[in-house]
Amino acid sequence: MTDNVVVTPRNEAPPILAVEHLTKTFGSLVANDQVSFSVKQGHVHCLLGENGAGKSTLAKCIYGASRPDAGRIYFKGREVAFSSPRDAIRMGIGMVHQHFVLADPMNAVENIIVGEESTGALLNLQAEKKKIQALCEQYGIVLDLDTPVAQLSVGQQQWVEILKALYVSVDLLLLDEPTAVLTPQEVQSLFSIIGKMVIDGISVILITHKLHEVMNISNEVTILRKGKVVDTVPTRGNTKASLARLLVGRDFDFNVHKEKIDFGPPALEIKGLTVLRDNGSLALQDVSLNVRQGEILGLAGVSGNGQAELFETLVGVRKAEKGKIRFAGVEILKESTHNPEAIASLGLASVPQDRLRQGLIEEFTVQENLILGLQDSPSYSRGVSLNWKAIKSFASQAIQQFEIKTTGPLQPVGQLSGGNLQKVILAREVSKPIKVMVASSPSRGLDIGATYYVYSRFLELLRNGAGILMISEDLDEIFNISDRIAVIYNGRIMGVFDVHEVDRETIGLYMAGLEEHEHS
Amino acid sequence: MSTAKSTRSVIPKFHYRLEKRKESGIFASLLSILVALICSFGITFWVISLIGADAGTVLWAIVKGSFGTKNAVIDTLIKATPIFITGLATVVAFRAKVWNIGQEGQLYTGALGVTWAVLLLKDTGLPAWIFVPLLLVVSAIFGALAGAIPGVLKSRYNVNEIIVTVMLNYITLYLTTYLLGGIWQEAGSHYYNTIRFPETTNLPLLFETRLHSGFLIALLLAALIYYLLWHMKLGYKIRATGSNPTAARFKGINIQRISLIVMVLSGAISGLAGGIELLGVHHRLVYGFSVSFGFTGILIALLGRLHPLGVAPAAIFFGALHNGSSAMIIHSNVPRELITAIMGFVIIMLLVWEEVFKYRIRRVEDVQ
Ligand SMILES: Nc1ncnc2c1ncn2[C@@H]1O[C@H](COP(=O)(O)OP(=O)(O)O)[C@@H](O)[C@H]1O
Ligand SMILES: [Mg+2]
Numbered sequence: 005m006t007d008n009v010v011v012t013p014r015n016e017a018p019p020i021l022a023v024e025h026l027t028k029t030f031g032s033l034v035a036n037d038q039v040s041f042s043v044k045q046g047h048v049h050c051l052l053g054e055n056g057a058g059k060s061t062l063a064k065c066i067y068g069a070s071r072p073d074a075g076r077i078y079f080k081g082r083e084v085a086f087s088s089p090r091d092a093i094r095m096g097i098g099m100v101h102q103h104f105v106l107a108d109p110m111n112a113v114e115n116i117i118v119g120e121e122s123t124g125a126l127l128n129l130q131a132e133k134k135k136i137q138a139l140c141e142q143y144g145i146v147l148d149l150d151t152p153v154a155q156l157s158v159g160q161q162q163w164v165e166i167l168k169a170l171y172v173s174v175d176l177l178l179l180d181e182p183t184a185v186l187t188p189q190e191v192q193s194l195f196s197i198i199g200k201m202v203i204d205g206i207s208v209i210l211i212t213h214k215l216h217e218v219m220n221i222s223n224e225v226t227i228l229r230k231g232k233v234v235d236t237v238p239t240r241g242n243t244k245a246s247l248a249r250l251l252v253g254r255d256f257d258f259n260v261h262k263e264k265i266d267f268g269p270p271a272l273e274i275k276g277l278t279v280l281r282d283n284g285s286l287a288l289q290d291v292s293l294n295v296r297q298g299e300i301l302g303l304a305g306v307s308g309n310g311q312a313e314l315f316e317t318l319v320g321v322r323k324a325e326k327g328k329i330r331f332a333g334v335e336i337l338k339e340s341t342h343n344p345e346a347i348a349s350l351g352l353a354s355v356p357q358d359r360l361r362q363g364l365i366e367e368f369t370v371q372e373n374l375i376l377g378l379q380d381s382p383s384y385s386r387g388v389s390l391n392w393k394a395i396k397s398f399a400s401q402a403i404q405q406f407e408i409k410t411t412g413p414l415q416p417v418g419q420l421s422g423g424n425l426q427k428v429i430l431a432r433e434v435s436k437p438i439k440v441m442v443a444s445s446p447s448r449g450l451d452i453g454a455t456y457y458v459y460s461r462f463l464e465l466l467r468n469g470a471g472i473l474m475i476s477e478d479l480d481e482i483f484n485i486s487d488r489i490a491v492i493y494n495g496r497i498m499g500v501f502d503v504h505e506v507d508r509e510t511i512g513l514y515m516a517g518l519e520e521h522e523h524s
Numbered sequence: 525m526s527t528a529k530s531t532r533s534v535i536p537k538f539h540y541r542l543e544k545r546k547e548s549g550i551f552a553s554l555l556s557i558l559v560a561l562i563c564s565f566g567i568t569f570w571v572i573s574l575i576g577a578d579a580g581t582v583l584w585a586i587v588k589g590s591f592g593t594k595n596a597v598i599d600t601l602i603k604a605t606p607i608f609i610t611g612l613a614t615v616v617a618f619r620a621k622v623w624n625i626g627q628e629g630q631l632y633t634g635a636l637g638v639t640w641a642v643l644l645l646k647d648t649g650l651p652a653w654i655f656v657p658l659l660l661v662v663s664a665i666f667g668a669l670a671g672a673i674p675g676v677l678k679s680r681y682n683v684n685e686i687i688v689t690v691m692l693n694y695i696t697l698y699l700t701t702y703l704l705g706g707i708w709q710e711a712g713s714h715y716y717n718t719i720r721f722p723e724t725t726n727l728p729l730l731f732e733t734r735l736h737s738g739f740l741i742a743l744l745l746a747a748l749i750y751y752l753l754w755h756m757k758l759g760y761k762i763r764a765t766g767s768n769p770t771a772a773r774f775k776g777i778n779i780q781r782i783s784l785i786v787m788v789l790s791g792a793i794s795g796l797a798g799g800i801e802l803l804g805v806h807h808r809l810v811y812g813f814s815v816s817f818g819f820t821g822i823l824i825a826l827l828g829r830l831h832p833l834g835v836a837p838a839a840i841f842f843g844a845l846h847n848g849s850s851a852m853i854i855h856s857n858v859p860r861e862l863i864t865a866i867m868g869f870v871i872i873m874l875l876v877w878e879e880v881f882k883y884r885i886r887r888v889e890d891v892q
Contacts, residue, residue, distance in 0.1 A: 321773055345776035356774060363775075365768045372760070377775030379760050389756050 018081075020045045020176055020207045021066065026075030028061055035061040036072070037231040043176070043207055043224075048198060050218045050239070051211045052251060053228035054451035056421055059211045060102055062228070063178045066209075067099040068092040080175070098169025100162065102180035102211070112136070112149045112156070112164050116171050139170050143197045157306060159190040166197065177201065180211045187306055188479060188512035195221050214480070215244040215251070227251055252452055260459050260485050263467075267487070268297030270330075271471035272318075272440045277327035279313045279495075287313035288495045291327070295440060295471035300462065302486030302503075303475045304511055310495035311444065311475045312357060318442050318473075319354045320344040332439050348377060351439035355429050355446055357475070363429045364417050371399035371413035374432050381436075402431040407457070423454035430461055441465055444475045459485050479508050493517045553829060556881040557874065564869035571865065577856045589851020590844035596851075598735045602805065604843025606631070606814070608742040609797035610821025611828060611835040612749050617790040618830050619753060621766040622678070622783045626689025627794040628818025629696035630670040634795025635802050636700060637666025639708065639809040642721050652724040659725060660741075660799050667795015668788045670696070675787030679780035685787065693818070704811055716811030727804040736804030742839075745793065746832040753832075762786055794818065815846070823871055842867065 019042035028036040035058045043049040051059045064070035066077060068086025077084050079095060086092045089099070110118065113133045133149060140147055147163045148156075156164065162182055169177050179198075183191045198208055198221060212218060218225050218239060225242075227234040227250040234250050249255060272295040279288040288310045295301045305311055316322035318329070320336070320343045329336050332350040336342055341350070348354075356362035364373050375384050375395055384395050399413035406427040410420055417428060426446070433441065441462070447455040462472055462485065476482050482489055489506060491498040491514040498514040565583070572579040590600045610627040617624035641662045645655070674688035704716035711719075727736040753759035764772040765782045773779050797817060806813050824842055828834025849863040 319774060320776075343776065343778075344774060345778075348776055354774075361768070361770055363771060365764055365771050367767045368764070376764065376771065377777075379757050385757055388758065390760060392755070 018045055019043060019078075020080060021209075022078040023062075023066065024076045024078070026062065026065060026072045026077065028058075028065055028070065028072045034231050036065065039075070039228070039231075039233050041226040041233055041236050043209060046202055046205050046207055047223040048202060048208045048210055048221050050222040050225040051209060051228060052213065052215075052218055052225050052247065054213055054251065055423070055449050056230075056451060057213075057228040058231040059213075059228055060180055063099060063180050063209065063211060066092075067097060067178055069099070093172055093174070096173070096175035097178070098172065098174035098176070099178040100165040100169070100180060100182055102184070109152045109154060111152055112147060112167070115153050115164055116168050136167060136171060139167060143170065143200050144193070145197060146193075157308065158185040159187065159306070162186070162190075162194070163197075170201075174206065176207045176209065178209045178211070181213070182210070183212065183214065183217060185307065185477060187515045188508055189516055191217075213251075215247050218247060219244060229253060260456070260463070262463060262485070265298040265466055267299045268469060270294045271297045271332075272473065273328075273330040275328045275330075277314075277317065277329065278325040279310070279317050279322060279327075280325055281313060286495055288317070291492075291495070291497055293473070293490055293497065293500070295473045297469050297471050298466050299487040300466065300472040300474055300485055301500075302482040302489045303473060303492055304479060304482045304489055305475075305477060305492035305515055307357075307477050309492050311477075311492060313495075314492075315354070315356065315442060315444050315475060318347075319352065319356075320347040344377070351437060353433035353436075353438040353441045355426070355433060355441070355443040357444035357448075359422070359425045359429060360418070364425060366416070366418035368417055369414045370403065370408070370410050370417055370420070370428060371395050373417045373428055374399050374402055374413075374435075376432065378432070378436065398435070402428075402435065406431045422449035423451055426450055426454065426458060430458060434461065434465065438465065438470055441470060441472045442475070443472060445478065445481075446474060446476070447481050448476075448478070455481075479511060482511070483508065491515055552881050553878075556877040557827075560870065560873035560877040563877070564866060564873045567869050567873075568862070568866050571862070572858060575858055577858050582852055582856050582858050582862075585852045585855040586845070586848030588848075590848035592851075594733075596847065598733050600840065600844045600847045601735055601739050602843075603846045604839040605736075605738045605742050605804070606797045606801045606817040607820045607824050607842055608739075608835065608839035609745060609800065610794050610818050611824035611839050612742070612745055612821075612832060613790045613793035613797070614822050614825035615828075615830050615832060615835060616749060616752075616762070616793065617786050618825060619766045620762045620782055620786040621769070622786045622790075623686045624671070624674070624689055624787060624790045625686050625822065626670065626674060626692050626791070626818070627797075627821045628814065628816065629689065629693035630667040630791040630794035631798035631801075631814055631818050632696040632700050633670035633791075634663035634667040634798030635809055635813070636696070636703070636798075637662045637795065638799045638802050639718055642725055643708070643718070646722050650724060652726070652728075655724045656727060656803060659803060660796060663799025663802075664792040664796045667798065668792035670795065671787040671789070671791015672784070675784040675791075678787065679784040685783075700809070701811065704809065708809065710808075718809045721803070721807045725803055726807065727800065736800075738800035738804040741796075741800060743836070745796075746836055750832045758785070794821070797821075820867075823867065827870070827874060 022042040024040050026036055026039045027034070039058075039062055051062065053059045061070065065072045068089045068091050071087070079097065084095060086095070113129060113136055116136055117132050136149060139145070145163045145167065147160055147167070153161055153164055162185075166177070182194060186194060198210070201208060210217070210222065222239045224236060224238050225247065226236040227247070229251070237250075274291060274293045277288055277291040278286070281287045291310075291314065293301065293303075303311065303314075313322055317324050323342070324337050327337065331347070331352065334341055334350060336347055336350070341347065360366055365376065368376070375398070378384055379390065384398065385391050396413050402408065403410060403413065408420070408424050408427045408431065410424060417425065420428065443462075446458050446462075450458065465472060474482070474486065483503065486503050488500055488502055489511060490500040491511055493515060494517060498517070501511070569579040569583070572582050589596060591597055610631060613627050613630070614624065638659050641659055650658070670692060673692060674683075674685045677683035677688055678685045701716065704718070708718045710717055727738055729736055730740065753763060761772070761777045761782050764777055765779045769779050798814070801813060801817070802809060820842055824835055824838040828836070828838040845863050845866060849860050852858055852862070853860055
């Protein structure tokens with residue numbers, strides 16, 4: 005990693021931001037409960053907390069995107085109460101949101117200028133572009149300013165968002181889980197950009213749930229748990245373990261205890277698979293992969309490199325151009341079997357990337373979602389009718405077994421948290437005998453407890469002889485539980501490695517398409 | 525206001541989630557309907573006063589004309605029957621987010637089928653207990669065929685069903701006019717109508733009144749559709765397709781097949797509405813027998829929030845407006861079109877207040 009960025013003397017620096025007793029509720033849910041903390045001028049201050057701890061909510065309150073119910077915010081020594089992000093930006097606060105998407109056809113320059121309402125008059129595009137180029141050089145940002153932002157990689161879109169803030173010269177920048185979608189190399193670039201910003205006197209609030217990032221870059225860290233501040237501590241003098249204890253409130257074992265399982269014959273064989281995107285471009289080129297019984301094959305890659313199309317082809321909603329997929333003794337790309345119903349009945353379970361869009365029906369109740377795709381099975385129906393009694397008892401059992409936090413089988417699933425949504429999907433997918441599980445970002449958005457719960461379920465599947473293809477862009481996750489790692493880039497498999505014979509940096513390079521990674 | 529707005533523009537997911545989170549769904553929904561009705565009557569009052577009539581008298585005439593006497597109530601129910609059924613037809617389609625706008629045409633197709641069958645079989649001496657059910661089945665089949673056209677085009681070739689159904693509405697209407705002006709016209713008649721159907725085609729009457737059993741059929745149908753949507757596998761798939769077609773497809777529901785089935789079902793129900801109207805009220809095919817029953821059915825379905833239990837009162841409400849309008853023109857110089865205007869106000873107000881209520885809930889969550 006880059007050298008640490010500590011430049012200002014820690015204690016003498018005046019706070020640029022102070023939050024006092026900030027409370028924010030959504031209905032009966034208290035997202036921020038009497039939160040107080042302060043950020044010193046020129047510091048990198050981490051907000052560390054599990055998913056749902058209230059980090060984003062807190063950041064949005066500071067940024068004026070959300071109005072706190074109670075509490076005070078002081079910025080540069082003055083009390084502020086922004087009614088919109090525009091006010092915050094005017095005062096010198098910028099923010100890069102979690103899961104932002106730049107889907108417009110404008111290029112970076114236009115995007116950066118239009119994003120800010122600095123002047124009402126027409127701007128001189130060339131002059132502004134020069135200014136932005138200068139910023140790029142100053143901070144070491146590598147970015148093609150003429151490409152429509154929608155075509156940039158997620159990492160590059162992040163630079164656009166950061167440039168927006170630098171362009172209006174903010175004094176405080178909030179970054180909400182910026183590394184979640186970056187390759188290790190991009191994370192390094194980000195950290196070096198942050199380092200340069202700090203030298204220029206910009207203060208940074210970095211939101212994350214990753215301990216090693218906190219250790220790497222921050223001066224101080226405020227730990228949030230269930231909406232409350234647990235503590236604010238200097239980074240120096242703490243360890244990952246001591247932070248973890250603050251984070252989850254108890255000692256936590258981060259190791260996945262895998263027993264040795266002898267891998268069986270391939271449960272899923274993909275040979276020479278070529279698949280097109282909706283727009284006709286190549287999504288997958290000549291992809292070959294094997295998932296053996298009892299193993300987890302982790303497919304690493306920055307999202308958008310063909311993983312979604314691979315998932316869709318495997319579950320049967322996307323046609324393949326060429327290639328073979330052999331599963332459960334059947335060539336499933338045949339016309340007669342290549343549909344979700346047939347493939348699922350052969351024993352394929354799937355956990356999609358976008359749970360609420362692809363895996364669940366938001367308005368449906370928990371019990372209705374638990375039988376999605378299984379509604380025709382004799383266990384849950386009688387003739388043309390659904391057997392609600394059987395469904396309800398199955399649902400109650402699943403809720404109990406998977407510890408789904410819900411008011412009951414009749415609660416609309418849209419009201420559940422991310423971790424519980426994932427549990428609903430898992431409970432459904434493993435409720436029938438399965439041979440292969442295809443899971444896309446299975447722990448995304450889950451807290452540590454839920455993540456390890458999901459992993460333990462995976463291990464159970466392995467013990468029962470299933471194979472797992474785990475698609476993920478989170479290298480922590482990939483390295484945590486995979487037996488082998490395949491890397492996908494630009495629709496091609498760049499290599500397959502035994503997890504013990506490869507390190508993160510190497511995988512990162514492959515994920516970025518080796519040395520070409522700046523202009524993908 | 526600006527907070528909510530800017531929040532939305534920064535992270536679109538934000539306001540979406542808030543919307544879904546509201547827990548007082550049914551209560552807010554009912555309240556918004558109530559407020560909408562009050563508002564539209566307020567506007568109506570105002571419009572009537574503009575015309576120079578006494579608003580109180582006019583509205584009272586409407587109420588009395590629609591619920592004042594036993595006969596008035598029965599007339600209201602008769603008027604409610606066809607739009608009740610086309611409303612149900614709409615519910616089935618819209619629940620799957622298949623936008624069938626062709627209820628009017630499908631209703632006409634059903635009526636054409638019935639007329640054709642009557643003219644074909646009128647001399648066979650079929651007893652009523654066979655003839656009537658047979659004709660109702662014929663109307664449903666004809667309606668189903670009319671629904672199958674946009675259904676197949678949509679599910680096979682992804683042709684927009686709205687365009688097809690709207691075009692079919694025109695085509696069916698012209699076909700009806702053509703037949704009524706030609707081979708089906710009653711000999712010697714100056715109007716566009718067929719001969720009177722034989723007595724054996726009459727729908728049985730209820731309680732020895734003019735109320736025909738079509739209303740009962742509508743009620744039964746509402747119960748059936750409720751059962752279909754919430755207790756049958758098919759209904760589950762229909763709702764899944766409508767709520768989230770992507771997830772439905774990923775989990776093996778054939779959404780093309782569902783949209784075809786739903787179109788056929790919706791068409792069959794609309795066709796049945798046409799059959800019932802002919803056999804229960806007109807006893808012949810006559811030009812203009814449908815006073816926009818198909819379109820009114822769509823409004824009713826929306827007013828009833830796409831629920832059979834909501835469609836029933838909505839249909840009776842619109843039936844009452846229709847019925848009351850006759851009394852209104854007798855007792856005042858207000859034109860009949862006022863009723864159409866009221867319906868328009870009601871719909872606009874409903875849509876407005878539905879949004880406003882969502883917005884309210886969002887604000888409450890945000891500021892507390
Ligand atoms: N707009 C909202 N409406 C209702 N609940 C929300 C909203 N935003 C966040 N929450 C809830 O507030 C809690 C904190 O969320 P968030 O601040 O996003 O957590 P974090 O960023 O730490 O993962 C969660 O339980 C979340 O479900
Ligand atoms: Mg967050």
